[in-house]
Amino acid sequence: MNVRLVIIGYGAIATELVERLRDKYGTDCNIAVLLKAQSPSLAKLPVGLTCLSSAQEVLLFRPDLVVEAAGHQAVRDFAPVCLAAGVSFVAVSVGVMADETFYQQLCQAAEQGRAKLIFPSGAIGALDYIRAVRDLPETKVVYESRKPPSAWTDELQRLSKTQHIGDEVVLFDGKAREAALRYPQNLNVAASLAIAGIGFEATQVRIVVDPDATGNTHCVHAIGAFGDMQLKIVNKPAPENPKTSWVVGLSLMATVERYFAPVVFG
Ligand SMILES: NC(=O)c1ccc[n+]([C@@H]2O[C@H](COP(=O)([O-])OP(=O)(O)OC[C@H]3O[C@@H](n4cnc5c(N)ncnc54)[C@H](O)[C@@H]3O)[C@@H](O)[C@H]2O)c1
Missing domain, CATH: 3.40.50.720 (NAD(P)-binding Rossmann-like Domain)
Structure with a gap:
């Protein structure tokens, strides 16, 4: 090289x-x-x-x-x-x-x-698989991000004061486009899945703040005529920046x- x-x-x-x-x-x-x-x-x-x-x-x-x-x-x-x-x-x-x-x-x-x-895989994997099945009718892709509260400090402060710190919080449940626009720094993975796969409008995203999370967890579920793919990745933070895997x-x-x-x- x-x-x-x-x-x-x-x-x-x-x-x-x-x-x-x-x-x-x-x-x-x-x-x-x-x-x-x-x-x-x-x-x-x-x-x-x-x-x-x-x-x-x-x-x-x-x-x-x-x-x-x-x-x-x-x-x-x-x-x-x-x-x-x-x-x-x-x-x-x-x-x-x-x-x-x-x-x-x-x-x-x-x-x-x-x-x-x-576009690199970044923090996720299986973009090749998602790409391969994207044109089959009725393919569904759901992405769930599960991170500890420290990754969402600002967003949690804006939530209701009645929210207990020990509770799991669903911060977002909707389309990849809105997720990526609303949380630009945290949702690069959702965007990668959307572009590689069935698009920003069809890709579903769920963001969970999990006090028990031990790392940044990404779950991808793709289902369709091709079969059923479930992927779970738990990433360790980068030594220099805990927000990056x-x-x-x-x-x-x-x-x-x-x-x-x-x-x-x-
Ligand atoms: N695709 C993924 O899975 C994924 C995962 C994590 C982060 N990211 C992206 O990677 C980016 C970098 O992450 P990091 O952890 O290395 O960040 P970092 O904060 O550790 O470093 C960012 C670097 O870029 C420089 N910089 C910032 N804005 C610049 C600009 N406009 N022009 C030139 N240099 C600039 C900073 O000075 C710094 O050197 C994040 O902002 C995020 O968008 C993508």
Whole structure:
């Protein structure tokens, strides 16, 4: 693998990805990191990494692939220009795609630029399965997120004072689009399932705040003419950011390797 990569952001996910790429591929993987001029993450950047701060600098670096690990705004700021210029773009902040107009704009830019917009598995799995069964009539997909109260502090404060702290709380039960729009930072997984599968309107989402939860639990139930698929994943938090699952950085590593590999799965 002799490639040029731009990674947007240098937080929990990007740090994991950069460390793994450097350990495994050394100088064969030429990495530049894009950060805002005043970002606190600048202080953490290891020696030897090129630092960029604008879309223009990204294109001048001539990357083979750009990987976003920064947040929804970073996708808005950089995906359209990269895709239109013919540079494929991996977006981990999938929740931003709940904005249908923006999503269609990105699809058009990718087509125009003959580039690919790529969504990694992130904190979830089985997107290949959900994709495979999406066109069968009457396929149903239900996603349940189960996290401890610490993941939903602000939302719980807004709830009724009569709610006991020891109770399980159903924070949301409805369509994936509304879930992703209402909780953009927490519902990237729901968006991934919706895009890979039967769409934002048909994918059902349930968010449960569970005082007994020991990790971030994702349950997916897909049922239809193909059979019955039930998936449960309990993720451990990333060392640097308890709101992010550790596996997300690993998933991005797999996505980057898959992009350049001669043999691919899925
Ligand atoms: N698909 C999934 O399953 C999944 C799971 C968890 C997180 N995410 C997404 O990944 C994102 C990053 O997660 P993290 O835990 O690494 O976050 P983090 O807060 O640890 O790090 C974010 C990094 O991005 C930088 N940044 C923020 N906005 C930026 C911008 N507009 N331009 C350039 N740099 C910017 C920050 O300075 C920081 O370095 C989250 O915001 C979330 O949207 C996706």
